[in-house]
Amino acid sequence: MKVVLIGYRATGKSTVGRILAARLKIGFFDTDSMVEENAGMPIKEIVAAHGWDFFREKEKETVKSLAQKKDCVIATGGGIILFKENMDLLKQAGVIIWLNAPQQDIIDRLKKDAQKDATRPQFTSGNIVQETMNIMKERLPLYEKYADYIVDTLKKNTKQVAEEIYQYLRKSENLAKMTTNED
Numbered sequence: 001m002k003v004v005l006i007g008y009r010a011t012g013k014s015t016v017g018r019i020l021a022a023r024l025k026i027g028f029f030d031t032d033s034m035v036e037e038n039a040g041m042p043i044k045e046i047v048a049a050h051g052w053d054f055f056r057e058k059e060k061e062t063v064k065s066l067a068q069k070k071d072c073v074i075a076t077g078g079g080i081i082l083f084k085e086n087m088d089l090l091k092q093a094g095v096i097i098w099l100n101a102p103q104q105d106i107i108d109r110l111k112k113d114a115q116k117d118a119t120r121p122q123f124t125s126g127n128i129v130q131e132t133m134n135i136m137k138e139r140l141p142l143y144e145k146y147a148d149y150i151v152d153t154l155k156k157n158t159k160q161v162a163e164e165i166y167q168y169l170r171k172s173e174n175l176a177k178m179t180t181n182e183d
Helices: 013-024 031-039 043-050 052-067 084-093 103-115 128-146 158-171
Strands: 002-006 027-030 072-075 094-100 149-152
Touching: 002 013, 002 084, 013 027, 013 072, 013 158, 027 031, 031 043, 031 052, 031 072, 043 052, 052 084, 084 094, 094 128, 094 158, 103 128, 149 158
Parallel strands: 002 072, 002 094, 027 072, 094 149
Antiparallel strands: none
């Protein structure tokens, strides 16, 4: 079984995923990192050179490859939910956890990224605050639709979020579906 973390960009999926995978003693995969590794360049450069559609196609290929893996934690890109095919594969493979962070926290993190020229490209050339608000409005219903469990990250650090997910997996008996876990 897989534990799949979904949520908007900058919600902590990769960091929480690594912590959770270590706690569960299973593998960890990050779809964005896998796309970057396969393309030999950061997402920002992939999008600049080939566009978002190309990136999304590579993301779909990555999801297909991850569906074949054994028990693992998967941190997904924020737009993974835009394609039903991705979510159907991930839903069949395991449990979907939505990291729901406050909009202001996300905007603050994205602004910090922009200052240090991080790898998260903007979707538009417009204002990052307005862009985030618009895209989140579009995506929030999809995150909610696909989530088996929602973690509100407000005032929680990444270890607390990972522990909440672990406890959910234990109480929901999803841990019993994993072959390599320990309680």
